[in-house]
Amino acid sequence: MALRKTSYPEEELVASLKRNDRKSFEYLYDSYSAALYSVVHKIVREDEKAEDVMQDVFLKIWRYMASYNPEKGRLFTWMLNIARNTAIDAIRTENSRPALDDIDVAMDRAEAVANYQPSINTLDLRDLVEKLKPERKLLVDLVYFQGYTQEEAAQKLSIPLGTVKSRIRTALQDLKIFFAA
Amino acid sequence: MNTIEYINSGILEEYLLGTASPQEKQEVECMSKIYPEIKTELTQLEIALEQYAQLQPKTPPVHLKDKIFAQMQFAEPAAPEQELPEEKEDQTEAKQIDFRPVVTKSTPLWSQISVAASVLLAVVAGWSVWQLSQYKSQTQQLTAEVATAKQNANYSEALTAMYQSPDNKVIRLKGVEKSPESAVVAFWNQKTREVTLNVQSLPTLAADKQYQLWAIVGGKPVDMGMLDKDFAKKIIKMKIADGGAAAFAITVEKDGGSPTPTLDDMMVMGAAI
Secondary structure: OHHHHHOOOHHHHHHHHHOOOHHHHHHHHHHHHHHHHHHHHHHHOOHHHHHHHHHHHHHHHHHOHHHOOHHHOOHHHHHHHHHHHHHHHHHHHOOOOOOOOOHHHHHHHHHHHHHHOOOOHHHHHHHHHHHOOHHHHHHHHHHHHOOOOHHHHHHHHOOOHHHHHHHHHHHHHHHHHHHHO | OOHHHHHHOOHHHHHHHOOOOHHHHHHHHHHHHHOHHHHHHHHHHHHHHHHHHHOOOOOOOHHHHHHHHOOOOOOOOOOHHHHOOOOOOOHHHHHHHHHHHHHHHOOOHHHHHHHHHHHHHHHHHHHHHHHHHHHHHHHHHOHHHHHHHHHHHHHHHHHHHHHHOOOEEEEEEEEOOOOOOOEEEEEEEOOOOEEEEEEEEOOOOOOOEEEEEEEEEOOEEEEEEEOOOOOEOOOEEEEEOOOOEEEEEEEEEEOOOOOOOOHHHEEEEEEOO
């Protein structure tokens, strides 16, 4: 996938997506659906519902592609926002937001993810998990990928909002350095 | 304003999170256009998050892709639609049942556009009628104020002409965090490069202060001249801007202007690209 990506730079991909070209949408789906589905699934927690939401998400991406402005941010950031917001809307309309797990459970899950990955990603992720302190990783996951507000995360974890903000900031800086290396 | 301080303030993270206020969003978008180092930082953070997300994939069920793509219409003519009218029994019928709800469910783009267009037309028409009636009653009743009205009309006409000119690029300079109400429109003639301003709202200044316009060229501010002290309801001619100007900003400076802008006293800005 990494090789294919270098041959398909983001500007070209966006240009052909905006031309509503079928192949580019297939490429988009093949490249990003697993990352987006993972976010959706973490929020809605049920297979069947996650599939429905994922369908909505991808159709929204297709429908609103004309309004995506690359100057305002990368394609994935835009798609991630659509995925997160659609999933949050789905559980809020149902009025049954799943309770936040204990920190322990969430940490176990992070560990499990680290151990479960059978691909070449395993090395990367283990390496990353070691570098990212668990409490920071947990916050990034909660806030960026599961749609908790910083305030909600602070409340649930009983830590000050300022700490949440600074931990997220440090974690992102760690991620930045990790992926730049 | 110091870009390192700005980057360290945590506002970029809030922007990526979606928790930044609309004002802050506007500000980040402008700042990242003006300062390449802010844009670079933002892009690096985005890439980091993207890679991180890609490290935790969950593959959706295989059938989902076909289900989704069956609801999308693409630029090239789709072959499956031609198969639909064929009247075959058994297997094709089963397939058609799968297809039908899908076809009715997705509203074609042209119909969405036409609905949007007719709503827009109705709004514009309603607004025009309302506007017209306002003008009529005004001219009948306020004969004493004809002179002022004329002046206003001239001003609106001139302003409309600025908006309508195909040579003009219209750039909205929006208020930054500390002066959210401020708004200025810049017209940048793409042939003559001449910049003209129309102040919609700016706070009144003390007598020893004056507003100054800047163009950001290659990350550096370039003086574009002073705004008239009496700037309300005027179309103000400024200097000619370099073709590479990325943004325009207005700062509060001492009477007569400064050689370099006081960025802390920036009131509005807008990207030219």
